[in-house]
Amino acid sequence: MARTDGDTWDLASSVGATATAVAALRAMASQGPDAALDDPWADPLVRAVGIESFVKLVDGERSETTDSLVTPQSMTEQMVVRTRFFDDFFTTGVAPPTTSGQATASGVRQAVILASGLDTRAYRLPWPAGTVVYEIDQPDVIEFKTRTLEGLGAKPTGQRRTIAIDLREDWPSALIDAGFVTSLPTAWSAEGLLAYLPPEAQDRLFDSITDLSAPGSRVACEYVDMSGLPSDWAEQLTERSQRMGATVNLAELIYTGERNDAADYLKALGWQVGILGASEAHTSNGFEPPDDDMVAFGANYGYLSATLK
Template sequence: MARTDGDSWDLASSVGATATMVAAQRALSHREELIDDPHAEPLVRAVGVDFFTRMLDGDLRFEDVDPRFTARLAAESMAVRTRWFDQMFLDAAASGVRQAVILAAGLDARGFRLPWPDGTVVYEVDQPEVIEFKKSTLAGLGATPTATHRTVAIDLREDWPKALRDSGFDPSQPTAWSAEGLLIYLPGDAQDRLFDLITELSAPGSSLATEQVDDVESFVDTRSKELTDRMKDLGSDIEMSSLVYGGERNDVVRYLTDRGWAVTASPAREAHAANGFEFPEDGLMAAFGDLSYIRATLGS
């Protein structure tokens, strides 16, 4: 089903299912001891999507989707991504930042697994159904936050800055922001609005981590459709072509730079190499060849 302006989802449907897919890859990465995320697998299993449960149980092989892909390659790719965002938060905390905001948090468990300094407040923003599911599931698992943890149950298309402030957020203090795996699910104008609001809410010294995909159309091309069809044959309901927004959008590096952020970008191939991994040049990962990991710091 194609996206609409007022659509909603849970963690088993639409955009929410992609968050569960990412968490399943984090679970594989944790198993390979590439990252530390013990909460990923129980969260995915609690969602209960058969496709992802079979993936974790080994009943579904990545090679069944693409003969050139493996569970290890999936784990390495997710380790690169997870480490990038983890490191931004850790570096910001080391510099004295004590306020973090995870936008479109999905099954992100950084508020429960990163070694936050005393006095840190971590805010998670996502749709109410997503927030409630994760809160109740983590509580049932006996998971304990490693910082003061506050959830903000609101759609990013609504007035989330007000909801964030109402939850105690202080825009006069530097903040570490993440917008992970989010931009392709926003229209171009919504992407601009998101960065404008983050800038308005950020004091000097704030940090931001996100990604840029130069060609969103790669998620809807013939190769992507072939892979989607193979995944459907194996039981997946995810169809990326109906979830992402194509069309023109502003370059992330340029847009943030123009608004006072000092920006660095690490192309996916370079990020893999920096982590000691080889980037797969064809097959399932080829669509991510033009992805860059973005990190920015707001000046005075």
């Protein structure tokens, strides 16, 4: 079903199912004795949502495909790189360890995970004492994850606070009502989110993050040079994911119209922006560089992190 202004979903439908898809990849990357990730909650969360194609993926039943993008290895490597990037962003940006292993007093103690989906960082990262971790996503997504993890006996490792709201609505007021302190520096992540927001909502998101951020705040998201993408990139992406067995129609969920470049937009708002290219991100994790034509259709892409000056 095509997107509409006030559309809603749970973790088995529409945009919500994309959160389950990426959790399935984290579950796959967390399997076995030499697992590249350690997300113990991804597997039970995916099973609890119950989308058959994703349960099959985590069970090792994968569609036969000759597309090198969607081999189990290439899929999990991409997710490993992405997960480690955001993990590192929070653990080094929020709690830089000193030589004695203690978090420094200057570390950021307020984190906001935008579009948190089935992200379990609030339950598995070593947040220093006193860190408040806000998670924002649609109400059904927040409610399902909270209830399922509680049933599994998972305990947050930081002070987890949830804000069940659509990011096209007035989420800054809801965040402040939940106790967010604008005078403290904050670490923000927007992982797997931007393409699901209309272009103007992406701009508003960065405007709001900036308004709410004290100097020294940091933000991280994926980066794609949209000008380098072919016009049918969303359709191509859908075909690829369906060859892997996914039933989600990404082309219907993504806003493909022209949008401001995230790096340029943040720079204009006063952020100091750095981009870690995908090739470097992969090689620094011990993986071969991904084939850019296969992964991002030849466009420059990677991971963006920025600090508010």
